[in-house]
Amino acid sequence: MKYLCLVYLETGKLHAVPDRECKACGDQLRGSGVLVAAEALHPTDSATTVRVRNGKLAVTDGPFAETKEQLAGFYLVEAHDLDEAIQIASKIPPAREGSVEVRPVRELNA
Amino acid sequence: MASTDPVLEAVNAVYIAESRRVLATLIRLLGDFDAAEEALHDSFRAALEQWPRDGIPANPRAWLVSAGRFKAIDSLRRRKRFDPLDEAGNALELAVEDPAAWADRESVEDDRLRLIFTCCHPALSADAQVALTLREVCGLSTEEIARAFLTPAPTLAQRIVRAKAKIRDARIPYQVPTPAELPERLDAVLRVIYLVFNEGYAASSGSSLTRHDVSTEAIRLGRLLVELLPEPEAQGLLALMLLHESRRAARTTETGEVVLLDDQDRSKWDRAQIAEGTRLVERALASRRIGPYAIQAAIAAVHAEAPTAAATDWHEIVGLYDVLRRIEASPVIELNRAVAVAMRDGPAPGLALVDDILGRGDLGEYRLAHAARAELCRRLGKVDDALAAYQRALALTRQEPERRFLERRIAEVSAARSAAGA
Numbered sequence: 001m002k003y004l005c006l007v008y009l010e011t012g013k014l015h016a017v018p019d020r021e022c023k024a025c026g027d028q029l030r031g032s033g034v035l036v037a038a039e040a041l042h043p044t045d046s047a048t049t050v051r052v053r054n055g056k057l058a059v060t061d062g063p064f065a066e067t068k069e070q071l072a073g074f075y076l077v078e079a080h081d082l083d084e085a086i087q088i089a090s091k092i093p094p095a096r097e098g099s100v101e102v103r104p105v106r107e108l109n110a
Numbered sequence: 111m112a113s114t115d116p117v118l119e120a121v122n123a124v125y126i127a128e129s130r131r132v133l134a135t136l137i138r139l140l141g142d143f144d145a146a147e148e149a150l151h152d153s154f155r156a157a158l159e160q161w162p163r164d165g166i167p168a169n170p171r172a173w174l175v176s177a178g179r180f181k182a183i184d185s186l187r188r189r190k191r192f193d194p195l196d197e198a199g200n201a202l203e204l205a206v207e208d209p210a211a212w213a214d215r216e217s218v219e220d221d222r223l224r225l226i227f228t229c230c231h232p233a234l235s236a237d238a239q240v241a242l243t244l245r246e247v248c249g250l251s252t253e254e255i256a257r258a259f260l261t262p263a264p265t266l267a268q269r270i271v272r273a274k275a276k277i278r279d280a281r282i283p284y285q286v287p288t289p290a291e292l293p294e295r296l297d298a299v300l301r302v303i304y305l306v307f308n309e310g311y312a313a314s315s316g317s318s319l320t321r322h323d324v325s326t327e328a329i330r331l332g333r334l335l336v337e338l339l340p341e342p343e344a345q346g347l348l349a350l351m352l353l354h355e356s357r358r359a360a361r362t363t364e365t366g367e368v369v370l371l372d373d374q375d376r377s378k379w380d381r382a383q384i385a386e387g388t389r390l391v392e393r394a395l396a397s398r399r400i401g402p403y404a405i406q407a408a409i410a411a412v413h414a415e416a417p418t419a420a421a422t423d424w425h426e427i428v429g430l431y432d433v434l435r436r437i438e439a440s441p442v443i444e445l446n447r448a449v450a451v452a453m454r455d456g457p458a459p460g461l462a463l464v465d466d467i468l469g470r471g472d473l474g475e476y477r478l479a480h481a482a483r484a485e486l487c488r489r490l491g492k493v494d495d496a497l498a499a500y501q502r503a504l505a506l507t508r509q510e511p512e513r514r515f516l517e518r519r520i521a522e523v524s525a526a527r528s529a530a531g532a
Contacts, residue, residue, distance in 0.1 A: 001281055081283035082233055083291075104280045 002036060002105035003085040004076050008069040009098035014043055016097045022073070025093055029077065034088060040073040069098055076105075117162045124170045125154060130249050132174045134221035137228075138284055140182055143246065143274045150174075152181035171218075222247075223338045224284045226331075230299040231282050238273035239302045245270055247334075248327050258324045259309060296339070300347050300403060303331045307351050325355060336390075342397040345390045346404030352387035353410035356380040368515040372419040384414045405434045424454035441472035449482050461486040477506035481516065488519075493527045 009016070022040060029035035044063040051058045063070070075092060079085040082102070089100045129150060136146035153174045167173040229242040240259075244250045252270065256263040276282065287295040310324030332348035360374035369375075391411050394404035409430045416422040431447035444467050452460020464483050473479035484499035497520060504516040 081281045082231075083283050083285075083287075086233075102280075106279070 001079060001081070002076060003079055003082075003088075004074060004103045004105060005085070005089045005092060006071060006101040006103065007073045007075070007092060007094045007098065008101065009072040009094055010069050011043065013097045014070075014072055017093045021093045025091065026075070029075065029088065029091075034077045034079065036076040036078055038073070038075040041071060044070045072098070115162075117166065118158075120166050120170075121154065121157050121161060124157070124174070128171045128174060129154070130225075130247060131171060131218055131222060132178060133246065133249075134225040135175055135218055136178050136182070137225060138221050139179070141284070142278065145182070145185075148185070149178040149182045153178035156181070219338060220286060222334070223286045226299055226335065226338075227286055227295060228277065228282060228284050230295075230302045231277075232295070232298050233280065233282055234273050234276060236302075236305070238269050238276075239298070240305055241266055241269050242273045243302050243331070244306065244327065248331065250327065254323075292341075296341060296343065299335065300343060303328050303335065304347060304351075304403075306331070307354075311354060325351070325358075329355060342394040342399045343401040343403050345394040346401060346407050349387040349390035349394065349407035350403055350410055352383045352390070353407060353414055356383035356387065356414065362511065366511055368511050371413065374419075376417065379414065384411075387411060388414065400433075400437075402434060402438045405430055405437070409434075422453070424450055428454050441467055441470075442476070445473060445476075445479055445482060452486055457486045457489040461490065475506060477503045477512075480506065484519070488523055493523060493530075496523050497527075 019040070026035060026038045029038070047061075047063045049060045049062065051060075072094065075088075077085065077088050079088060082104070085102050085104075089095060089102050092100050094100070132153065133146055133150045136149050137143055140146045140149065156177045157170075157174060161167070226243070226247055229246055230239045234242065241255055244255045244258075245252065250258075252267045253263050255261075256266040259266070307325050307328035310326070310328060329348070329351050332344070332351055335344045336348050356379050357371075357374060359380070360376065360378040361369055361371075363369060387407065388411050391404060391407045394400070395408060409427055412423055412426050412430070427450045428447065431443065431450055435443050435447060445464065448460050448463035448467065451463055461483065464479065464486060467473055468479060468483065480499045480503035484496050484503060487493075487496035487499060500516055500520045500523070504513060504520070507513050507516065
């Protein structure tokens with residue numbers, strides 16, 4: 001089963017964990033065969049929000065909602081159950097600076 | 111009218127003794143709480159039909175487990191006719207048809223532990239952990255749990271539905287934690303049991319001070335846990351609950367008024383519960399892996415051993431609080447220690463400690479801190495301070511009997527002041 005681990009950090013802490021540490025974590029997870037994908041994101045300053053209403057495109061600057069913590073990156077992992085996913089999430093370096101939200105991936109009914 | 115049909119009575123007795131074990135095994139095999147509950151229901155319905163005709167089986171649990179198994183297979187086959195089984199369904203069918211998986215006692219007892227740890231999984235909210243444990247492990251009805259926690263039944267039912275959905279969707283595993291995870295996960299289980307006990311022991315709101323059934327249920331849970339997993343802290347918690355419970359008959363009057371520990375009629379304390387609690391404390395302390403529940407139980411045991419309030423060994427109690435605050439520093443523990451110091455050294459040093467704690471702003475909204483301050487001021491003859499503190503405690507309490515107790519104290523102290531002034 002797949003779990004998406006969403007990394008949240010306060011704006012001031014976006015670079016609190018060195019990149020090489022995050023890269024090493026990704027490499028290690030890939031090496032043990034549990035990593036499906038992982039990426040780091042630019043800050044929300046660079047975000048653009050897209051909506052389509054009544055067939056009309058609306059593009060606005062910034063994220064959908066202002067929050068104290070912002071999405072800083074993600075790890076899509078394969079785990080047998082939630083306990084295994086929690087174990088993996090606990091090894092993601094930014095977990096010690098911000099938080100990691102673990103969400104089970106849903107199979108589409110189609 | 112009560113039924114006198116012996117077979118029906120036997121089915122009822124088996125339901126009470128075995129239904130939770132059967133359910134725990136069914137959840138493991140079916141991998142789904144709702145399907146397991148349905149199979150459990152079906153197996154008891156089959157018992158009601160067949161036992162009057164064929165007699166009560168020699169091993170009712172094995173019979174029920176096997177009946178539940180066949181019902182589950184039936185229901186799988188019925189579903190298969192309508193829509194072909196997926197991979198998971200096929201695996202499930204294999205598991206259901208493997209008789210070895212059903213048989214031995216050890217795996218049945220493991221299933222009960224699995225059920226407890228899953229219901230108390232930290233990924234579920236605290237409210238959901240409590241509701242799910244009482245529903246699935248203890249077998250209480252949604253209505254019973256709702257009454258005990260003064261929650262509307264639909265709210266509680268919704269909480270249980272959501273928790274089960276999370277277990278399924280996020281795949282919370284049905285397993286006993288590994289030794290590495292055990293201490294943390296056991297803490298979560300103990301916290302749930304203690305929460306249930308306290309809800310029954312001293313309801314935080316409402317008109318009845320003790321809601322007996324919930325406390326009894328918590329003790330039953332504690333006993334089950336000690337039986338399945340004899341860890342020192344599990345023994346410590348069971349001891350703590352038994353020692354508190356032993357004072358039940360003495361801690362309120364017949365009209366429901368509060369009686370403080372000092373004023374309780376100690377002949378009303380339940381000696382059997384005290385003996386069992388004390389034995390458990392000794393066993394937990396002997397393990398040399400001493401945790402906060404065992405120490406709190408040891409404190410309760412010192413009270414239980416004192417023939418009169420005056421004979422209480424306050425030196426021992428202060429010493430135990432010193433150990434406790436080294437393991438688990440908290441302002442409530444500091445407050446309890448301050449009260450013990452007041453008993454050992456007199457009200458003035460105790461009051462100084464209470465004022466320190468309140469001065470740090472830690473327990474400003476905690477009614478018992480103000481009640482303790484009030485008692486100490488009263489003993490020191492600081493009447494105005496005592497009255498102010500009683501008023502503060504009164505404003506913070508949500509419990510009827512406690513409110514009446516504080517109002518009585520306020521009246522007594524006011525009357526003493528008027529008499530002195532006159």
